[in-house]
Amino acid sequence: MKFTWFNLMPWPYLPDDFREKHRSVWVDIDSRLFDPAKANEVYNSYMDMLEYAGTMGFDGIGVNEHHQNGYGIMPSPNIIAAGLARRTSDVGLVVLGNSIALYNPPVRVAEEFAMLDCISGGRLVAGFPVGTSMDTNYCYGQIPALTREKYQEAHDLIRRAWSDPDPFAWNGRYNKLRHVNIWPRPIQDPPPIHIPGGGSVETYDFCIDNTYSYSYLSFSGYIRAKALMQGYWDRVAERNAPDESPYRAGFAQTICVADTDEEAERLYSEHVSYFYNRCLHVYGGFADAPGYRTIKTIQTGALSQYAPPIDGYSSLTWKDLTEQGHVIAGSPETVRQRMEELIKGLNVGNIFCLMHVGNMPMDKCMHSTKLFAEKVMPHLRDMFPDYKDDNRFWCKPLKKQAKPGSLPAEKEVAALVGGKD
């Protein structure tokens, strides 16, 4: 199993009446709710938390990209990942990912990921999302019906930029480049690639054909994800993929651990409520620009992955959220049992653990993280013994990595000029 401690980086100061007074947490969220001075503390404590998780035995620490979004203040995950690369060691840096259709030209992603891979000593796990409609279309102005074609071209260009040892010309529809020749190149050839998807058949096939891991990043939990993930595994079988390795798939799950089930509710319910009520308050008009999803995907019956439950999240109580699996919460034993259900039920080898929830303060987040790392994770390590050597979907760091603090002592520098400096 590969466990990644993941932080969406929500803004923790959305007001109590956010739902009533504001129409959306995303795209046209009121900028007056953002306080840059407070953001200084927020970013630094979130990065501290990621670094802490990096010391607790997780396989990876994860970041992602959103724009104009009150629950994800990371328009550039690469900036955060660069900071983490310097302050962590051994743990995978899961950047899930860069919305490659948004970069002009997309070789920028090839370059920045190569930098991250070199700085971190080969610890990058790369993600290439199409990007949500909110981010890609409404915030970044991409034409919905052309987004996927542009994404595909960006992907092909990045892969070739990483692998072709010679300068080449790229005469694409969306990119014209006469001299593609990126410096630096990534350590990993190529870094493992995870593709976040929301149930489209095209994305299933894209992952299967390229040996990429398919990630379902939902906030509605493992029980509701069953049909979608089954669709993926059916497709894996239909396309005669060489194996059904669980590492071909990943799943994001909100997890809260305490000493007892009751304690979990007492400690975490207000933060879970903050997330589902305020952070997921997205105006319906931004959910799915017409043309963004393919006709085939709509016809398979999938509503937008951002479509809320029929009565909305606001009507869901702690009991509803935990029983329906949106959130896995409780004592280490409760969480272990439910995680087993998730892992077996969905056949997923990569878990993106959403352990910071809404406006959760750092002490509670550390408590939950520590309990998960020490009392849950070890019991879940060997869920798939048949595939324990399947490293195709994970980073392969250098055996000996450079560490910060490599400079010589000042007196050694002085010795260069006879000790007279």
Next chain:
Amino acid sequence: MEAKTVQTPHVPVRYFEGGKGEPLVFLHGAGGITAEDPFLAELAKKYHVYAPLLPGYGDSEECGELREMLDITLHTWDVIDALGLKDPILVGHSMGGMIAAEMAAIAPNDVSRLGLICPAGLWLDDHPIPDIFAMLPYELPAVLFHDVEAGTALMTAGVALDDPEWLKGFLVQNARQMGMAGKILFPVPDRGLSQRLYRLKAKTVLVWGDGDKLIVPAYAHAWKKAINGAELVSIPEAGHLMTLEKPEHVAKAISKLG
């Protein structure tokens, strides 16, 4: 009106044909058009009307090859060629007006009479056009109609949101149609037309609803200024979908083209 199909180099094109008189080609707006459209019926009283559907609209085939303004402009010329028409009266509503104006700018010697009904295609920073791509269906009547109540009744006829099959059909149609419209209207409906309008040689009639809340009447004046000799006809108590609200008035304005 009779539904027919004509083959063009890229894709078979669905069109409605009816009426007798001089040939007139009508290009619909982003919402599409049906054979029962009251404005087509009005036009057909005086003209031989051809109303082609943009690929993806109604039951017509989609066309991935059409990606940008130039593709769509030339495609629509292909349609006119395929129909065997030469210099028909060219009329367009909203998005269709944008396409018609582009066609006239790119081939000014082939369009001598042009009718533009509250066309899209210009952008005024002081009057940002509401983002129809970010509106929920129930929000649309308020910007599309002068008489919002009547417009709502028109738009909600046959709607069955609690029927999953109906909903799927609606989402598919919306993705096909508005996905196509988005290629020239999203996220800002300006593809540089303002710098090409000087090329127009056609006798041009602009028709605008006084109550247009989508592309407000300030745009009517911008268009009139940009097209040499254009005549502006204002229709009182009419909104953006005035071809539905005031079909006789709009058809009368178009008849000024001859």
